[in-house]
Amino acid sequence: MKDRVNRTISINGMLVISKTESGQEYVQFLPNNPVVGQVEPFSGLARAQLLSNGIFDSMRKKTRHRGKPVFKGMWSSLSFAADGYDYIIFKVPNSMRYMLHKILQRDVNKIISYLKKEGWSK
Incomplete structure (x- = not known):
């Protein structure tokens, strides 16, 4: 198993939640002082939750492990x-x-x- 590195980065900013025309919620985080390269960009499916006290967290879903059919x-x-x-x-x-x-x-x-x-x- 690969060694995992955990990094904690603190970014201050604003979380914006809006609705699209189709009624879906669009979530966007806008940092106060954006710094290029502070975090690695990624894309993927996630399960996110916004708690009543304002804490927002998300956990990425596992990607498909099944390989190409042989x-x-x-x-x-x-x-x-x-x-x-x-x-x-x-x-x-x-x-x-x-x-x-x-x-x-x-x-x-x-x-x-x-x-x-x-x-x-x-």
């Missing part, structure tokens, strides 16, 4: 992830639900064949 079947894909899990994902239209048992069996067999070919099992 195998794609007709209705399935196999990928190896950075979070230590391997993913087999099936996407079958509702109209084909009656064939699900056959689709699962066929695609799983194809994934097993792929893994054997790649040397993952004996």
Whole structure:
């Protein structure tokens, strides 16, 4: 696991919350004395909360760990992830639900064949 460095930076400013035309809230922090390079810019999804005492905090959501699929079947894909899990994902239209048992069996067999070919099992 990588070494993590925690930095505490104190920035004084104003938090502006406004509503867009569609009704969504737009949150913006405006520092009193902006300094270029004081913090590294980032972009991502987050869960934020504004408490009744004025404290505002946000926590970034984990990014998607699932990697690019190494195998794609007709209705399935196999990928190896950075979070230590391997993913087999099936996407079958509702109209084909009656064939699900056959689709699962066929695609799983194809994934097993792929893994054997790649040397993952004996």
